[in-house]
Amino acid sequence: MKIKPTYALLIIDMINDLEFSSGVQLLPHALDAAEKITVLKKEVKALDIPVIYVNDNYGKWQSDFRYLVDHCLQEEVRGKPLANMLQPDESDYFILKPKYSGFYATPLELLLEHLNINTLILTGVTGDMCVQFTANDAYMRNFGLMIPSDCVASHTHHINQQSLHTMKEVVKADISPSSLLLEKLKKNT
Amino acid sequence: MKIKPTYALLIIDMINDLEFSSGVQLLPHALDAAEKITVLKKEVKALDIPVIYVNDNYGKWQSDFRYLVDHCLQEEVRGKPLANMLQPDESDYFILKPKYSGFYATPLELLLEHLNINTLILTGVTGDMCVQFTANDAYMRNFGLMIPSDCVASHTHHINQQSLHTMKEVVKADISPSSLLLEKLKKNT
Amino acid sequence: MKIKPTYALLIIDMINDLEFSSGVQLLPHALDAAEKITVLKKEVKALDIPVIYVNDNYGKWQSDFRYLVDHCLQEEVRGKPLANMLQPDESDYFILKPKYSGFYATPLELLLEHLNINTLILTGVTGDMCVQFTANDAYMRNFGLMIPSDCVASHTHHINQQSLHTMKEVVKADISPSSLLLEKLKKNT
């Protein structure tokens, strides 16, 4: 018996002021990914696929996700254009994570169970850190993985490509670019 | 070597609209506890003990803690007087929990590690459910426990007393009332 | 849609040398429970219900479960008659737990998922500690619970009755005695 895939789109660490030293380097790559994620988000919502912001709390244990969004939108921070493009809707979900993996010490697994999801579409930054740590934990929990190559960014193109390659090999992710992934989703949902 | 106790005050499920059938029954007990917790909170903050709201998300996965506070303060809900008394300060921490225990599928353990806490002061509702589930999980993680008897409420006085008795016996909690507990804290901090 | 219950029998901490001060007090209660569990185990195995020994590692991190069994069978320890009655078969599963709950820091949840179980039959010692901690964790993970009253033991009859009452009320356990439970199982499997 083949189980019908049920999807969620995860947007990892894109609500991000990028106010750290290597943020300058990451910004252009993150902007490219943000554009693609913006389109992908709109399209998957039309297919009734839930969107979950999985975001670092940046050690601000007294802050909400909405506060992080406001901080990135209203202050002159490096990551402002990312937050502008990727403003969460009221219907979007969010998980604040204290460490790299979206699953570690968070309710993400319970939320996915609650939404009856078995396949994750991972997007965001950075490919070699939070995306990969989240992908590994998802794989151990038997989730199928789609990681559209143009929706993930890292500090260099080389590191990003290497991470994508690793995730294809190790956690069997489908790394087709978002346009191709959307075609597949439209067939399957 | 005796390890010096380091404390955090946990306020469990007191940001609560009580808009469920047994909420009428719970309200008077919760109000009594809220008064005591309000005093305790003020006093422990003077001792630089951090305060952590550990609160149910009530299945509202798209909501922040601040939203829950606003909902309880601004709408005519049964639990409004609780939220009024126990409004969180900007310096307070919060953890949204999806289930009964504050430790299950949340970052509570990491937050306590980050704050370097080894002893928890548990308060809130209800004694036999979320307080006890949290107490059990704290005990397995080697936290010392103080559960001031007048700062915990349940649907009946009898159930509350029984829960306190169980927590004294099983997880070795100090269930002295809050006035006595404060004396001990003032000696130890 | 009602989901068909699928059962596993958990035998908690019955492979136990009882070589601790209160072991004398626990022994007669544990023996009574062991007799009932022995019968229950035989009957549920005939119904193809898997049996899982969920057992403390007693701080012996270098030992296997089989070693614990041998220790209890071959040395003149207080808990020898328990191990004699409840010798594990080759087809039985086991989980060594480092703390009170069978779910904490163990693969129990994955094993139950692997076996496709949604309802647990909890038995063993002690009602107020490891059985109750395991019951709470099972309840948070949405397992149905059957805790046959004559298959659980504690240091006193009173504490045992209180624990059973609490588990009936708090985690909605069916605490019918084993004979009645077997009738229900035979109808449902």
Added chain:
Amino acid sequence: MKIKPTYALLIIDMINDLEFSSGVQLLPHALDAAEKITVLKKEVKALDIPVIYVNDNYGKWQSDFRYLVDHCLQEEVRGKPLANMLQPDESDYFILKPKYSGFYATPLELLLEHLNINTLILTGVTGDMCVQFTANDAYMRNFGLMIPSDCVASHTHHINQQSLHTMKEVVKADISPSSLLLEKLKKNT
């Protein structure tokens, strides 16, 4: 204040019959690593560093670690020479893991806490899977990492080198070969 490092040697998945299709390919690499781990193990034990076998249960939920050892030693399996070289001593610890990471659904974290360890020496197979998944989880839990390059093996030399490089970059592992690592340990313990 600098915290003094306290070490444990983890030997990952080396008790392994290699009776899977790619086992032929892995064997020579695993043998090379096994020789180096054998020497390293002997030397660290002389320094009173605990040794922990972190081993897959291979889906055999009814088996002990000792059973796995016997299976690899006494049957004519491909991985027999590995088990021969790396036979566990009575004083060694072991953790059976159901998935790739040694931390997922196991008591490993509690054992390390019990032993008061803050720095892990990771060895074994395969570099890109179980070693890397374990390294990631260790990093999120703030363990320091030493992953001696000649004590880790993968299906190809290229994949192994890439994994080591990734672990050096992402989880800040010291990947000096075992001879150099031993010099450092001797200075620090």
